[in-house]
Amino acid sequence: MTQDELHAFLTLQRIPNLGDTSIKRLISRFDSAEQVLRQKKETLLKIDGIGEFRLKAFFDKTHRLEAEEELKFIEANGISYCSFLDADYPQRLKHCVDGPILLFKRGSAGYENPRTLSIVGTRKVTTHGQQFIRKFIEELVPLKPLIVSGFAYGVDIAAHTAALDNELETLAVLAHGLNQLYPKIHAKYQKAVERQGAFITDFWSSDAFDRTNFLRRNRIIAGLAEATLVVESAEKGGSLVTAEIANSYNRDVFAVPGRPEDIQSVGCNNLIKTQKAQLITSAADLVYHLNWQPEEVFKPVQxxxxxxxxxxxxxxxxxxxxxxxxxxxxxxxxxxxxxxxxxxxxxxxxxxxxxxxxxxxxxxxx
The missing domain is CATH 1.10.10.10 (Winged helix-like DNA-binding domain superfamily/Winged helix DNA-binding domain)
Incomplete structure (x- = not known):
């Protein structure tokens, strides 16, 4: 993607009430983001959903200036990027109607690993949950999967660190721009993640950090992976939202069961009970359901x-x-x-x- 095309993408992102789905439709109709911005008012007005309000925003120079500032940040900080039209854009996200039009990345890992697993759960993970994650990922090492999570407290960071300790690639999907890290206490893992994985986001450096960002981030966590595993969850929580999104994408969802009286198992048990997730107790269950196989060619038994x-x-x-x-x-x-x-x-x-x-x-x- 050229810088001019990236600038056009960024400009479209700044137009109020013009979401990823609408931008994709516009680009599909006019072949590129640059071509969308070159259209005359009367042409844009004929498109369903544009209207007078959005039409004015297309010609507001403020959005172009904001895009220029973000482009400077991207260039100055060595951030890589791709659009939903690029070959290096995650293939699974291309099949998600609300997938981001742009992804920003800092780190070494790519998106091409066919065995990609998202692991999510409560921020108040129990010792048992942490031990399960570590053992689960250790058992998956021969298959060299890519582990995806949200870099938050609890299950997220347990999944990332277990992947790092076992020399597996891991993607940390952020709910903010690449100019910061949340929570700050996890900054100690930054270099390891960038060396052995990557931080990715569709947020700008200038975007305000808000709790609602986590919901938007969750669609990327669900969309990147072949399957999503919920380790522990209370009755309500962001991990259950991620599971719902994964289901809407027709992806496999798994949940680790727990005792009925355990607060942090209520969400997982409900997913299983309502058949929104398959029960899983070990890495063997996951491998069996997904039919993952080691890369090595099997030799005759001696x-x-x-x-x-x-x-x-x-x-x-x-x-x-x-x-x-x-x-x-x-x-x-x-x-x-x-x-x-x-x-x-x-x-x-x-x-x-x-x-x-x-x-x-x-x-x-x-």
Missing amino acids: KQLFVELTEEEKIIWRLLSANGREQLDLIALNCGLPTFKTASLLLNMELKGVVRPLPGKLFELT
């Missing part, structure tokens, strides 16, 4: 590998050796194991190169 299997894994190995490919539920039934436990064991065996998953919840020996 005899000496057999001794590295646990007793329960040996039972599964013997069953598949005798019966050939088998469905997960039948493996669990014939081995006398719970389904969730069997899914976890099969994931471990898959990572060891012993079994491989097939469509239809089937598994076979390699």
